[in-house]
Amino acid sequence: MPTSERVIEMNGITKEFGSFRANDDIHLDLKKGEIHALLGENGAGKSTLMNILSGLLEPTSGEIKVKGKSVNITSPDVANELGIGMVHQHFMLVDKFTVAENIMLGREKSRFGYIDKKSAEKEVQALSDQYGLKVDPSALVENISVGMQQRVEILKTLYRGADLLIFDEPTGVLTPQEIEELIGIMHKMVNEDKSIILITHKLDEIKQVANRCTVIRRGKSIDTVDVSKTSQQELADMMVGRSVSFKVDKKPATPKEAVLKVEDLTVKSNRGFDAVKGISFEVKAGEVLGIAGVDGNGQSELIQAITGLTKSSNGSIHLDGNNITNKKPRKITETGLGHIPEDRQKYGLILPMTLEENIALQTYYQKPFSSHGFLNYKEIKQHAKRLIEEFDVRTPSEEHSAASLSGGNQQKAIIAREVDRDPALLIAAQPTRGLDVGAIEYIHSRLIEMRDNGKGVLLMSYELDEVMNVSDRIAVMYDGKIIAIVNANETNESELGLLMAGVPLKEAKEKADSKGKEKETIDSSI
Amino acid sequence: MIRQSRGFLSSLVVPILSIIFGFVFGAILMLLFGYNPVVAYDAMISGVFGSQYFLGEALRQATSLTFTGLGFALAYKAGFFNIGVSGQALAGWVSAIWVALAFPELPQLVLLPLSILAGTLVGALWASIAGTLRAFFGTSEVIVTIMLNYTALQLTNFIIRDILSETGNSTESVGENASLSLQWLTDLTQGSRLNAGLFIAIAVVILYWIFITRTTAGFEIRAVGLNSFASTYAGMSAKKNIILSMFLSGALAGLGGAIHGLGTFGNIFTQTGLPSIGFDGISVALLGLGNPIGIFFSSILFGVLNVGAAFMPNRAGVPDEMASIVTAAIIFFIGANYIIRYFIEKRASRDQSPTTATRGGEE
Numbered sequence: 001m002p003t004s005e006r007v008i009e010m011n012g013i014t015k016e017f018g019s020f021r022a023n024d025d026i027h028l029d030l031k032k033g034e035i036h037a038l039l040g041e042n043g044a045g046k047s048t049l050m051n052i053l054s055g056l057l058e059p060t061s062g063e064i065k066v067k068g069k070s071v072n073i074t075s076p077d078v079a080n081e082l083g084i085g086m087v088h089q090h091f092m093l094v095d096k097f098t099v100a101e102n103i104m105l106g107r108e109k110s111r112f113g114y115i116d117k118k119s120a121e122k123e124v125q126a127l128s129d130q131y132g133l134k135v136d137p138s139a140l141v142e143n144i145s146v147g148m149q150q151r152v153e154i155l156k157t158l159y160r161g162a163d164l165l166i167f168d169e170p171t172g173v174l175t176p177q178e179i180e181e182l183i184g185i186m187h188k189m190v191n192e193d194k195s196i197i198l199i200t201h202k203l204d205e206i207k208q209v210a211n212r213c214t215v216i217r218r219g220k221s222i223d224t225v226d227v228s229k230t231s232q233q234e235l236a237d238m239m240v241g242r243s244v245s246f247k248v249d250k251k252p253a254t255p256k257e258a259v260l261k262v263e264d265l266t267v268k269s270n271r272g273f274d275a276v277k278g279i280s281f282e283v284k285a286g287e288v289l290g291i292a293g294v295d296g297n298g299q300s301e302l303i304q305a306i307t308g309l310t311k312s313s314n315g316s317i318h319l320d321g322n323n324i325t326n327k328k329p330r331k332i333t334e335t336g337l338g339h340i341p342e343d344r345q346k347y348g349l350i351l352p353m354t355l356e357e358n359i360a361l362q363t364y365y366q367k368p369f370s371s372h373g374f375l376n377y378k379e380i381k382q383h384a385k386r387l388i389e390e391f392d393v394r395t396p397s398e399e400h401s402a403a404s405l406s407g408g409n410q411q412k413a414i415i416a417r418e419v420d421r422d423p424a425l426l427i428a429a430q431p432t433r434g435l436d437v438g439a440i441e442y443i444h445s446r447l448i449e450m451r452d453n454g455k456g457v458l459l460m461s462y463e464l465d466e467v468m469n470v471s472d473r474i475a476v477m478y479d480g481k482i483i484a485i486v487n488a489n490e491t492n493e494s495e496l497g498l499l500m501a502g503v504p505l506k507e508a509k510e511k512a513d514s515k516g517k518e519k520e521t522i523d524s525s526i
Numbered sequence: 527m528i529r530q531s532r533g534f535l536s537s538l539v540v541p542i543l544s545i546i547f548g549f550v551f552g553a554i555l556m557l558l559f560g561y562n563p564v565v566a567y568d569a570m571i572s573g574v575f576g577s578q579y580f581l582g583e584a585l586r587q588a589t590s591l592t593f594t595g596l597g598f599a600l601a602y603k604a605g606f607f608n609i610g611v612s613g614q615a616l617a618g619w620v621s622a623i624w625v626a627l628a629f630p631e632l633p634q635l636v637l638l639p640l641s642i643l644a645g646t647l648v649g650a651l652w653a654s655i656a657g658t659l660r661a662f663f664g665t666s667e668v669i670v671t672i673m674l675n676y677t678a679l680q681l682t683n684f685i686i687r688d689i690l691s692e693t694g695n696s697t698e699s700v701g702e703n704a705s706l707s708l709q710w711l712t713d714l715t716q717g718s719r720l721n722a723g724l725f726i727a728i729a730v731v732i733l734y735w736i737f738i739t740r741t742t743a744g745f746e747i748r749a750v751g752l753n754s755f756a757s758t759y760a761g762m763s764a765k766k767n768i769i770l771s772m773f774l775s776g777a778l779a780g781l782g783g784a785i786h787g788l789g790t791f792g793n794i795f796t797q798t799g800l801p802s803i804g805f806d807g808i809s810v811a812l813l814g815l816g817n818p819i820g821i822f823f824s825s826i827l828f829g830v831l832n833v834g835a836a837f838m839p840n841r842a843g844v845p846d847e848m849a850s851i852v853t854a855a856i857i858f859f860i861g862a863n864y865i866i867r868y869f870i871e872k873r874a875s876r877d878q879s880p881t882t883a884t885r886g887g888e889e
Contacts (some may be wrong), residue, residue, distance in 0.1 A: 110832025309759060341759060350753040361749070370742045377740075482705045 005032040006068070007164055007195050008053070008084075013062035018444060022048040023059070023221040030164065035186060035196045037227070038207040039214035039239050041436035046199050048056075049216070050166055053197075054086045076277045085157025090166040091149050093141045100124045100137040103156050127158050131188050146295060147178040154185070165189065166197045171205060172433070175294045176464060177498040183209050186343055201239075203232040215239050240438055250448045253472040255284035259456035260306070260487045265315035267298070267305045275301035277480035278315065280334035283425060283456040288447060290488065291460040292473025294500050298480040298503050299460050303429050306458075308332040320424045333362060338418035340411070342429035342460070348414045351403035355395055356384035359386050359417050392442070408439035415446055425456040432466060444470050453522035457514045464493055540867050541813050541820070545827070548856030556844060566842035566852070572634060573837030574830050582715025585724060586790060587803075587829035588822075590615075592727040593782025594807025595814060595821040596734050601653075601667075603738065603814060604771035605751040607659070610653060610671025611679030611687045611779040612804020616797065617652045618645035619787040620682045623697055623794045624690060626704035634703035642784045649780015650773045652678060657772025667772065667798050675800055683796045696795030699744045706789035721789035727822070727830025734818045747771050766863040779804070802828070806832075806857075824860075831856060877885070 008030040015023040023045045030036050040046045040186060051057040053064070055076040064071055066082050070166040093102050100121040108115050111257050124137040133151045141149060150170065157165055167186075172181045186196055186209055198210060206213055213230070215238045222238055237243050260283040269275035276298040283289045293299055304310035306317055309330040316325045324332045333339075341347035349358050360369050360380045368379045384398040393407055393412045402410060411431065418426060428447060432440040447470055450458050461467050467474055468488055475485045476499040484505040486495070495512035499505065539540050553563035574580045594611045601608035608614075622645030629637055656670040690697040706721040733742070736745040749757040750767040786803060787794055806828055814820030831853050840848040859866075 307759070327763070329759060333761050339759070346753070346755050347759045348756060350749050350756050352752050353749065357745070357776075361756070364745055365742050373741050373743060375740055375742060375745060510846070 001435055006030065007066065009063075009065040009068075010049070010053065011063045011065070013049065013052060013064070014060050015045075015052060015057060016060045018470050020192060021219050023031050023052070026216065026219070026221045026415055027473075028221065028224070029194065029216050030197060031211075032195055033190045034212065035190055035198060035210045037198045037200060037210035037213040038109060038216065039081075039201065039203075039206060039213055039235060043241060043436065044216045044239075044436075045219040046216055047168075050086070050168070050197070050199060053079070054166065056485070060279040080160055080162075080196040081523065082232075083161055083163040084166070085160060085162030085164070086155045086166040086168065086346035087150070087157060089170070089172065091153055093149055093152060096140065096143040098138050098140055098147055099135055099155075102141055102152055103137075103159050107160060116380050124155060124159065124370070127155055131158070131192070133185060135439075139272060147181070150174070150182070151185070163193070164195045164197070167200075168199045169434070170198070171200070171202065172462070175500055176493065177501060178524050184470065197405060203235050206235065217241055236437055242508070248444045248448060248469045250470075251452070252286045253451065255452065255472070257285055258282040259285045259320055260458065261316075262302075262306070263316050263318075265302070265305060265312055265317065267301045267310060267312045268300055270310075272311075275480055276305065278310075279480075279482050280315075281475055281482060281485065283458050285424070285456050286451055286454050287472045288451050288457040288459055288470055290467035290474040291472050292464060292467045292496055292500060293459065293462070297477045299477050300429075301459075302477070303339075303427055303460060306332075306427065307337065315351070333421075333423075336424035336495070338421055338423035338426040340418055340426070340428040340431050342413055342433075344361050344407075344410055344414055349402040349410055352401055354399050355388070355393070355402055355405070356380050356398040358413060359384040359387055359398075362417060362421065387416040387420055388413075391419075408435045411435060411443065415443060419446060419450060422453065425458065426450050427458045427460070429460045431459070432463070433460075468493070473508055476500055484508075530884065537815055539709050540816060540870065541824070541860070543866050544813065544860045544862075545856065548859035550854035551855045551859065556848065558840045559848065561842065561844045562816075565848075566838045566844045569841035570831075570834035573841065574834040577716070578714065579718045580833050582711070582718025582720035584829035584833040585715075585826065586720045587651040587832055588825040589721075589723045589727045589789070590782050590786045590803040591828050592731065592808050592822050593735055594803050595784065595810035595825055596730065596818060597778030597782065598808045598811040599726075599814070599818070599821060600734070600738075600778060601752045601771050601775035602811065604747045604769070605754065605773075606657075606771060607668050608653060608656070608671055608772065608775045608779075609653065609668055609808070610656060610674050610804075611782075611807050612776070612800035613671070613675035614649040614652045614776040614779035615681050615783030615786065615804050615807075616678050616801055618649035618783030619801070620643045620685055620690075620794050621648035621780070622784035623700060623787050624685070624702035626696060626788065627687045627690060630701050632702070632703065632715060635702050638706070638788070639711075641700075641788060642781065644786070645784025646777045646781040647710045649783060650777035651781065653772045653776020654769060657769040660772070661768040675804075676715075679797060679800055682794070683835040686794060686796050690794070692706035697793045699792040700788065704788060705792055706785060707792075709771070719790050721785075723785035726781075726785060730778070731818045731822050734778075738818075743770065779807070782807070809857050811858055828857075 009212060010026065010028040013023050013026040014021065026045070026049055028049070038046050048057065049515045052059050053073065055073040055078050058074065064073060066192055070260070071082060073082065094105065100117065103124050110116060121137040128135045128137070133155060135148060135151050135155060141152065153380060154165070170182060174182060181348060190196060210227045212222040212224055213227050213235065215235065217239060241292055247455050263280045265276055265279045266274055267276035279302065289301055293368070301310060305312045308327055308331070311326045317322060318324065318330065320336050322335050345351060350361070357380070360383065363369055364375065370376055381398060388395065388398055389522050391412050394409050402413065405413065431443050431447070435443070447457050447459065459467065459470055471488045473485055474491065474496065475482045476496060477483070478500060479502060483502065484499050492512060495508050500506035503511070537698050549567070556563040556566055574584050594615055597611050597614070598608055617630055622641040625644040626637060626641040632640070633696050652674060655674060656667045660667045666738040686695070686697060687780055708722050711720050712718065738748065746757070746762050747770070750762060750764060754764055782803060810821055810824045810828055813824040821859045835849040838844040
């Protein structure tokens with residue numbers, strides 16, 4: 001249980017970038033042994049605030065106290081010495097090194113110039129045992145799961161003596177089971193007098209794990225509330241500043257003929273083994289087919305094969321009746337495919353280019369955007385302006401670079417580009433990753449709209465909520481195969497979670513049912 | 527670039543600072559060794575600008591550098607480091623002279639364009655070797671072009687010794703009908719070797735700008751250079767753009783070599799090393815930040831530096847070696863301008879730009 005002793009106090013923190021105030025008089029205090037959630041939309045100023053706390057940025061004004069003493073955190077090293085450690089969203093690990101080597105990186109213990117691996121491994125083992133992390137110090141990082149890699153990141157901060165751990169969106173890459181384990185680990189850490197700041201936009205996680213929650217909106221701290229006395233709806237409304245709806249509004253689907261037919265498809269991963277192992281399925285016009293599964297079970301390779309970015313080694317893909325197996329990306333696009341790629345900054349946009357050029361990225365070579373090899377910037381600009389208006393992309397102008405937009409607006413620009421071409425099939429891979437509630441609401445409604453217009457939508461997401469809310473049917477991928485296809489309104493989270501972990505459908509149904517009953521009995525007994 | 531005027535103005539800061547640092551560093555060096563930098567720089571500037579002849583020579587150098595600079599910049603736009611502009615220019619030079627010598631009786635209207643075209647094409651094909659290897663086998667274009675530089679050098683010397691001349695170390699001069707020299711320009715600059723290449727260079731600067739900013743092919747090259755993943759995803763062919771950009775890059779270098787040969791020398795002679803217009807062209811492209819107009823002006827700066835340095839020994843008593851060190855220092859700071867950019871960006875990220883603070887952070 002948290003004590004009343006305050007380990008961190010941030011008072012009146014203001015950070016200005018030119019005339020823009022990223023943080024405006026923010027207050028945050030953290031009690032010892034507390035899990036404190038930091039909730040806010042994208043661009044609300046959470047990252048800026050945490051970058052200030054971890055020494056990457058210096059505040060324009062305001063005061064930071066660590067254990068009651070006023071400090072200047074001028075660099076990450078200073079933060080380190082003060083016991084502040086950050087578990088990053090994107091892991092910073094060396095694949096070819098062992099867990100122990102990664103953890104001691106930069107803090108190598110040496111004896112007479114030799115690295116003392118043994119004692120480092122022992123220390124790591126001890127820490128791992130203390131917090132129940134079950135990490136093998138001598139395993140190579142490339143051979144352990146994503147969940148384990150995250151624990152290595154956690155160990156790294158603990159090894160450096162952190163008492164305060166900042167978790168930046170830690171559950172995005174985890175399975176429901178792994179999330180439960182992580183929550184257990186967090187509880188264990190606070191029991192050992194560590195304190196935790198949890199950056200997230202997932203309200204159910206906050207409800208599950210946090211003691212208090214500070215809500216930030218447009219750079220200002222709105223309120224700090226006691227989580228047990230606040231509902232998810234209240235938290236969401238506070239974050240967005242208006243009342244939001246969670247349920248995706250949709251009519252029942254009216255599926256027609258198949259637009260995408262995948263038969264017996266096998267795809268090799270870039271490391272040479274089969275990542276997709278003989279998959280067959282269909283996406284019908286007028287339905288959303290969701291693909292659920294833990295990251296790394298062949299979903300990315302499947303989508304790359306459909307979009308032509310990777311060649312398949314066996315099987316066939318038909319789009320709208322045309323064989324598109326191993327065709328070039330442009331050919332496939334022209335056949336009628338829209339694609340919102342998984343990594344929007346790497347595949348979806350050319351960040352340094354202007355927004356109008358990015359919007360023309362799939363069509364620049366066609367009339368009216370060019371003729372005889374010369375671009376027609378007038379048309380490109382008009383088209384961009386129309387889409388920016390129609391899809392509510394917030395930008396000062398179409399001539400600003402794509403990099404200057406927030407994540408949500410970048411995604412809106414991609415969706416505008418892909419949807420406007422009116423493709424027969426839209427593939428949306430992780431379309432709302434890292435976006436806030438408002439943007440998610442918008443993107444989901446656009447996907448449903450595509451469906452209602454009689455197009456096929458293939459939605460790949462690691463977020464169970466998203467898959468369950470938006471899809472009509474759900475295909476669960478495990479180890480390169482589709483382990484089951486279920487109807488979205490006939491399944492539940494625990495059944496899907498078990499399927500994602502590789503449990504066969506029948507068994508998963510039974511287990512999920514019994515778990516559901518258990519819960520019911522507990523509920524009724526309260 | 528021009529589409530974002532604020533970015534363009536602030537991007538001028540870096541090259542200007544590079545030039546200033548270079549001159550200051552050169553001045554400090556001269557002071558350390560007891561020479562008067564004011565007198566030396568004055569000798570350099572007034573030497574070049576005080577005489578039509580030397581101004582003409584500086585512009586003549588700038589002409590060749592504009593082509594090699596644009597050549598390097600084009601490959602760089604697509605994300606490739608074409609270290610081989612020297613070799614490609616040499617290949618263009620020898621090919622142009624060869625064609626000019628092979629058909630001496632053709633009229634100028636045919637022979638001159640034919641010779642220039644031959645030089646351009648051979649330069650382009652020479653660079654395409656590296657482009658093709660890169661596209662199909664993923665070999666590093668840096669290493670391949672470096673090796674092709676030496677191949678071009680030895681091959682050229684062989685051609686000069688064994689094919690284009692009987693025993694000598696240089697070919698005959700090409701006829702009037704293959705020369706780029708213009709009598710009125712020569713007269714205007716009191717006998718300098720400035721030639722019609724200058725006007726071709728200006729035309730190519732404009733064509734380059736149109737190509738890069740206004741054509742679909744230029745759009746693809748820019749897109750692939752900035753983000754090859756997103757470009758492939760958008761249906762552009764990476765292979766095609768690698769080969770095309772290296773082809774065009776080599777074409778520009780080869781064109782530069784042809785004009786260097788037909789305009790400046792009128793012949794070709796055995797080389798002990800790679801022609802400096804290649805490597806200076808790389809510096810010029812970096813100083814000009816890949817902008818064709820910037821490249822044109824930095825070429826002129828290089829021409830002035832190279833020609834002007836020759837005045838420092840006589841008029842300011844600065845020894846030859848010192849003059850070379852001073853120009854090298856200036857070139858160093860230009861080449862190393864990313865150091866300056868690094869410091870500017872570091873400052874900016876600490877107290878200005880909000881994009882760097884949240885970039886990549888999905889919050």
